[in-house]
Amino acid sequence: MALSDLTADDLGQLESELAAQYAALGDRGLSLDLTRGKPSPEQLDLSERLLSLPGEGDHKAGKTDVRNYGGGAGLPELRAIMAELLGVDADRVIAQDNASLSIMYDLLSFSMLFGTPDSERPWKDEPKLRWLCPVPGYDRHFGITEALGIEMIPVSLDEGGPDMDEVEHLVATDPSIKGMWCVPIYSNPTGTVYSDHTVSRLARMSAAAPDFRVIWDNAYVVHTLTEDFPKVPDVDTLAAEAGHPNRFLQVCSTSKITFAGAGVSFLSSSRENLDWYLGHTGIRSIGPNKVNQLAHARFFGDAEGVRSHMQKHRQIVAPKFEAADAALRRRLGGHDVVARWSRPEGGYFIDLEVPDGTATETVRLAKEIGVALTPAGSAYPYGQDPDDRHIRLAPTLPPLAEVETAMDVVGLCALLAACRTARDGM
Template identity: 50%
Template sequence: MTTELSAGALTWLLERARQDYQDLAERELSLDLTRGKPSPEQLDLSDDLLSLPGGRHTAADGTDVRNYGGLQGLPELREIFAGVLQVPVAQLLAAGNSSLELMHDCLVHALLSVLPGAESRWVDQERIAFLCPVPGYDRHFALCERFGIDMIQVPMTADGPDLDVVERLVAEDPAIKGIWCVPKYSNPGGVSYSDETVARLASMSTAAPDFRIFWDNAYAAHHLTDEPVEIADLLAACAEAGNADRVFVFGSTSKITVAGAGVAFFGSSPANVQWLLRNNSKRSIGPDKINQLRHVIFLRDADGMRAHMERQRALLQPKFDAVARILETELGGTGLATWASPKGGYFVALQVQDGCAKEVVRRAKEAGIALTPAGATHPYGDDPRDAFIRIAPSYPGLEELERAIEGLTVCVRLVGYEKQAS
């Protein structure tokens, strides 16, 4: 990554970076890029939800949504999301407001009850491990750490996890019970899985008969271009390969409507769906069907959901464009950093020189710019290269975002040139 510089050029660039950083610190900024939250303007797009269902309390099949029951969720809401999540309506559950909660519950249930195809509960086994593509999503890693599940890093490629590594590991080690996947516009790299990656995940041999792919399709509808990325149907591919029970599909409306009061989805094989329903029946008599009906009325159908996401895109795309423009203007050609311009999702992964990410984040914090901690993109918060920084452009206003990214590039230049001069 590093560009060779003469001693004189490096001295000049370092002095300029130091002056720019001093100027940055004197501005006494207070900017926050830590989490990928929807902005208030994005949330405003769903304000009509707050007045729904407007006295209506009957679902399409006659269900009184005010009462108990309906663990699988409203069929008409599942119909809206079945296509984008690539799960047949009959195999899709609509639950509470958080897909992370569903992932948590699936791990707990797998620990405490026998999965379809399993020989015993996970908790009864000596060791459990998950493959973790990196850079990846810190909350996935936090779940594993919470339950004492070993995490094994797998490098990401432009097509998804390195399948040569994945296939070798899962074939050798029966303790490897799963892999975390964000298959479309991944967090934070913006990678979308290729058809070959999907096919190999579906058909690979695993030493564990109860191996599961946690398919967190969080950004299934979150496009940023006129050419939405489409990925292959993993659930169908697994069934065709004779591994129907291999995949758990997760999704939600958290970044579609309102983050705190959305609807989460789980999809899988009929056997896995019945397994989850059976276990969930012990902890709940049914989800919030009033909120589900509210979403049905608001979104109307799959076309209505796509139209709503175009309004979301109109707010998000200028922010991602600004990030790409500023990074290219300030860091392009320097050899100090690389990045990708994602076609969707919520994040930008900035890769700085090895050994520099923590120091960049520290300098940014001292200048009033809060970033996600360096290392959050890796299990246990440990990026062995100390190179990845996750940028979350969604929440700040455009002008505030531009100031934050400009300040971040100052810190990248300062730390990078200091490292080269040391």
């Protein structure tokens, strides 16, 4: 039954019942965390063998001694493995240090300071800089553009990707729009997978800025929750055919595949973009951690080794997503349109949509009884969700039993906040 169908007396009775349950949970002294999409200890244990690799005496990759300086593009053996997973040529992939976030920060910083291969001037010298941000989206993306003083423009993320009518209009008419964030597979936090039609439009659309860029963050390209892996579109070929060979800058990493603090990051793009990037990184660095790259190459063996490894992750993570969905259904399923949530087939997050104006209160209520959530609004530029509706949930880190408890608390808090808002509106 929808809360709007309840009488004032019935709504008051429901609120009293929920408040009593809330108080009882508060007495349990919970301390649960659903804030960030971290791998669990069990997932990290899957890569324990990495700690003994490459091993004493194993320090050659071809003719390269990985213990020494140089090799700014990374080891060809590991680049070839990731290239197969991304569906691109190995010579169009470079391997760097542990965080793709660092690559993304570099990409924008270098563009600000020096401009891109297609820029007339450094971006810092432009009269205005703007960037498209599909929402709900990734808060760390928004943190980069905000830190660099680039104005962010939210565009809605629909079932098959960003609202392309809006994107095409904005990009074609405004030369100050220099780029766009995209998480094309299992988007953070909704789990959206971009449709082929959306990808094609992104590759082919006209842009008023000749140096328009799409940062294609393929963080979850192999993070499936099913037995199948997603199709990876060849965006570079599509863009090159449309006359935009330098449009896409694709990044990913092994951070959630092996060790989050000791993975390997990758950048795939046109040869011109890669030469531009390596030209700047060659000044700030004398090469990435090739010992770690060799360890990863030994650990995986080939692309099929990565896929096999990710199925082990799935066996740990998928039950947590199933438990989260079941807990939310138990709490919220009997109350029509109180909330809805994503049921992703991969990635690390669930996007919970609560009634307008109640997300902040839901997060506050949960925190008061020991369940930490990402702040409401974090999936929007500047932390401002205009409808105060979206909450990002990250079920991967806690043990399964804690996921069930935490999601039950979230559902209760969402229902209690909705009930109080409905009562106040009478």
